[in-house]
Amino acid sequence: MAIGKPRGKEGMRPVYVYNPTLGKKVYVGSRAKLRGEGGAEELEREKAAEFAAGRTPAGGMTIKTWAAEWLTEHHGRGTPRPERGTKATNEANLRAFLKEFGDLAIDGGIRRRSALAWAKKHPHNARTVSAMYNDAIDVEQAVANPFANRKQKKRRERKHIKPLTTEEVDRIAAIGLRTWGADGYGRVVFAWIVFAAWVGTRPGETFTIEKKNLDFTDGLVKVKRIKKRGGVYPVDTVVLPDVAAAAIKAMPALPATGPIFLTVTGALIAKGSLRYYWDPIRAAFRETVTDERWEELLDGTEDGRTFDVYVLRHRAASHIVAQGGNEYDVAAQLGNSPQVARETYIHDFEDERLARNTKFLNNTGAVVDLAEVRDRKGA
Numbered sequence: 001m002a003i004g005k006p007r008g009k010e011g012m013r014p015v016y017v018y019n020p021t022l023g024k025k026v027y028v029g030s031r032a033k034l035r036g037e038g039g040a041e042e043l044e045r046e047k048a049a050e051f052a053a054g055r056t057p058a059g060g061m062t063i064k065t066w067a068a069e070w071l072t073e074h075h076g077r078g079t080p081r082p083e084r085g086t087k088a089t090n091e092a093n094l095r096a097f098l099k100e101f102g103d104l105a106i107d108g109g110i111r112r113r114s115a116l117a118w119a120k121k122h123p124h125n126a127r128t129v130s131a132m133y134n135d136a137i138d139v140e141q142a143v144a145n146p147f148a149n150r151k152q153k154k155r156r157e158r159k160h161i162k163p164l165t166t167e168e169v170d171r172i173a174a175i176g177l178r179t180w181g182a183d184g185y186g187r188v189v190f191a192w193i194v195f196a197a198w199v200g201t202r203p204g205e206t207f208t209i210e211k212k213n214l215d216f217t218d219g220l221v222k223v224k225r226i227k228k229r230g231g232v233y234p235v236d237t238v239v240l241p242d243v244a245a246a247a248i249k250a251m252p253a254l255p256a257t258g259p260i261f262l263t264v265t266g267a268l269i270a271k272g273s274l275r276y277y278w279d280p281i282r283a284a285f286r287e288t289v290t291d292e293r294w295e296e297l298l299d300g301t302e303d304g305r306t307f308d309v310y311v312l313r314h315r316a317a318s319h320i321v322a323q324g325g326n327e328y329d330v331a332a333q334l335g336n337s338p339q340v341a342r343e344t345y346i347h348d349f350e351d352e353r354l355a356r357n358t359k360f361l362n363n364t365g366a367v368v369d370l371a372e373v374r375d376r377k378g379a
Contacts, residue, residue, distance in 0.1 A: 061107070063102050063110075065106075066106040066132070067094055067132060070136070071090065071094075089128075090131075093124065093125040093129075101118075107142040108144070111146065119147055134148075161297065161298075161314065162297065163311070163315050163318040164297065164312070164315040164318075166319070169198075172193055173193045175281050176190050176277075176281045179284065180264075188261060188264075191250065191251050191261065193281075194243060195261075196312035197312040197315045197316060198241040198243055199221060199223070200238075200312075200316030200333050205225060205335075206261065207269040209260055210255075210257070210259055211256065211257075212257075215240065216240070216245050219240050219241070220239065221238060223235065223236050223238055227335065229335075234335070236332075236335055238332070248260070274309065278309055294307075297311060316333065316334065327342040327346055328341075330342075
């Protein structure tokens, strides 16, 4: 361990110690004379031991200790993360990270190179880890976030996805019917696929629809949103298209109370069961489209592209736009703000633009007498 040469006054010698975590020598003190004779060497031994244990000069809190404090103090009521589910999700996302790095120091315990390598293998979990480090910096438990600016491949903007066509929605619904039984449960799967694609509900909203929410006479349905608006979960009355109403009416007898879209055993459809029913439908549909079309439909990074149930919601928004609707119309049906509707859910069918503009521009009611124009020009 090398100690720097004297600078200035006698005894004002800077002390540098090799930190294996950072891969370089770091400055650990300058007024070594205050430690008495041999103080520089003692300081060097002390800091070398700390570095070997994964600790830093700035403090001794380990990543594991900070993670426990972060989950307790930075989640819950009165914090930026009030939802109970957020804490549970972040706690789960940290497990693999803490198992590998928990005993290192939160401040400088992980080298940037190691952080980037781990983030590449765990891109989703790295978002939680990075958020934890940002909060550590805010409370001065760390001076840098080794997971910041990871330069991960950006998510493909959803507005650039080319949404499902009506024919493709029909095909997906038909696949669901065949896969899960045309004479039985398949009719339930068929109905919620059609419902989501034409009403535009989120999965969590689709699977809470009850019989009492449906108004077949006026073609309306009450949807309890899963996103808060003004601090509460609103209930919106939106259009129930005829095609969605017909699909529901073709289901087996609707439950008198509770959600109408249930699993084959009568349980609520949750994230796991939804994946169970959706995955074989997705796989079968994939076989019916070209590679180019499949890429147009996918969302996410190149390393984690997905084709999930949300493609049905995007289809509903796009159909409204295709008929001449705007962001306010989409927002009213989907339960978003007009800005979110415009930036996320409004897509376009490029091959239909010419036909739409022909209809828009020719439907003016204006009459031009070209002969009269020529006469005026000659005059």
